[in-house]
Amino acid sequence: MTATPSLLFGAIADDLTGGTELASMLVARGIPTGCTVGLSAPIPPGNLAHVILLKTRVIAASDAVRQVLEAADRLLEAGARQIFFKYCATFDSTPAGNIGPCAEALLERLGGGVTLFTPALCETGRTVYQGHMFGGAQLLGESPKRFDPLTPMTDSNLVRVLQAQSKGKVGLVPYLVVDAGAEAIRNAIREHSAGGETLLVTDTIRERDLVAIAEATFDLPLMTGNSSVAAHLPPAWLTHGLLNSVDLVTASLPAINGPAAVLAGSVADRTIEQLERFAQNNPLLTIDLASAFAGADVVAEARAFAQRHLPGTMIAIATTAPQATVEALQQAHGRNAVAAKAEEMLAGIAHILVLELGVRRLVVAGGETAGSVVKALGIDRIAMGAYEGPGLSRATAHLPGLPSEPLALMLKSGKLGGPDIFADVLQDMTRATTVAPAIDIWPPAKPVMRPTTGKAS
Template structure:
């Protein structure tokens, strides 16, 4: 077995986002939950290993990522892709910088790029500054993220705080000039001692240029956007012939539910829209969980008679003020862990009750839910909104899963998603 592109994603929703992009760019892609434990299907062009490493201790994130790299190298992958969020979610301690430098060291490469841009979802980089729509990252809702608040829009500064090596910049004027100009700039930066270069991108055409310029890099670090530009390199080398690798998903007949842990503004709007349209919803409260109230049993008693009538929502989504209040009382880690554990167990019991089509909102929540469901690999299907595909778990009881990053999706996501399923 020889894999063209081996990907390491730092959370589960980001992994499905990347896998969807690769599939639609023509690569036969398998997503695994953690390091694969079984052989991949014949003809696999790319594998995306989903880790839950975005917010854990940096040394643990490095260890998990290096273990994934070891598997990918044994599988013969030709290029490695470290995928993180399009909002560059991190802290001054990592984990983007430490993981990137550890992968560079293990691969013996002195240089790589960093480009979280995803213009289709309004994440662009100009002069090294990350924008969310027309707003600088540090002025967006990400400034109030409960785990990785982003207070600086300058990605050079953000990444430099996490790395030992020098961080440089490839400006948009160079990107617009095409792949050869980018390669020449990469060479000059490397000669200046730069280890990682932030790359500007404001359009899909920029991503195609950057992807082409990365053909010779052993390691690429980016959001999912660069996945638009990498398959063309393998096709040009005669290693890839598929033009559309999207697969039809098998039907998953059963009940429907939504489990929502993200507190992003996008998810808050999606939740409000779904509730306004009449979808019943049950709120999980971390303070009640901390008081040992059995909200899992309460949620299931509430959901059981409603499930046959249509989808239900179980959520812990709240405003930033309410999240901060809970964190102040319980501590950030305990508040998050209580909610994740409760939502994961509720999801497991919903599946036991017959749910076979499940939307999960939030990267941390998705990781907890998929782990609780003991899902090991996913088949990638149709896209609901940019960055969010339907997937179906591989195993004895297939479950349709839409793992949605908190910031992704249109306001009507929770109601329109079902129409994309067979």
């Protein structure tokens, strides 16, 4: 019998939606992967990869660094041979951080050297060329991301963005080098490092570029980026003898029935479109944030709405608002106060829906919202299913005190997913899925779903 290797990979995610996406990609590859929330949950033995989900994207940089380093120490104690720092595909950050400060702190903790920054998600057209990030044909700084309520991205030049929040020197691994393959990338890493550049942004246009970058960096102590580059590490582990094919496992999710709901805190155009599509056939309550600031009991309103419609139909509750409304609220109350208010309300509503009204199928849209909801529900461990495509990373979670009533859960980035994602996913949660390891093909095929009429336990 082949011995199971120790923890090959330990990841730290700066928000929950991206972290669950990363874990689901590894699961789709056949890698036994653990996923815990925060810094208190134990890291269980027996997995080849583990992802710690944090909520550090928009907190003070010093607090983010402290949490990230603590997470890294826990992963290293568990035997992780490589640390991966996961952030958004649109490099969500400000001149104060938190990508640069966290990456530099991790690099120092791991003994120095060099690391790469690969945020591209080629599947969705988020690419980097000449150091500039694009969403399709549109530069990041000209896209709707420039209106992000927490991390407005107004500069498309990622080398410049990263340099503004970093102490070390930032460089670029240009496309001609990346296109030449893994060995050329390794040579470039050595050359940049010799010249004092230790933080290297990578141009990335196609999926094969991610393959080359993963092959070039599988043995770096620290790698950073979006989930998409990490998804290509397992084949490199297999090639270099760190992993055996017998270590790969089939991914599965149980069928879970019960009342179903969507909670949306994202103000992304894609989320607004998805809510509009969902509302064509299902009840939607949009909470008026201005009324909430004026003292209205919007949580009681949401409770009454849910009680009217559950369990007979799927529902959605959202704090989304037009850009002009969001900007007016931010001017009146402050950017952080508006975000905190929306998160607080949705977290309280999640507690009512799940722990009082029995919702057992839940989709949450928005990274910051997801963190607040999961915390409100007391969830510290998430069992991931296999990645099914952008925005599609389903999971189950056990609720404190309710071990026999698992929650079917999906935490979704506000910017991802097709127009019908909410209704489709809530329906899919009622069917069990089994997925063979996608070690030789990426992106993976759609999972096979088995119909069921029984309640999962």
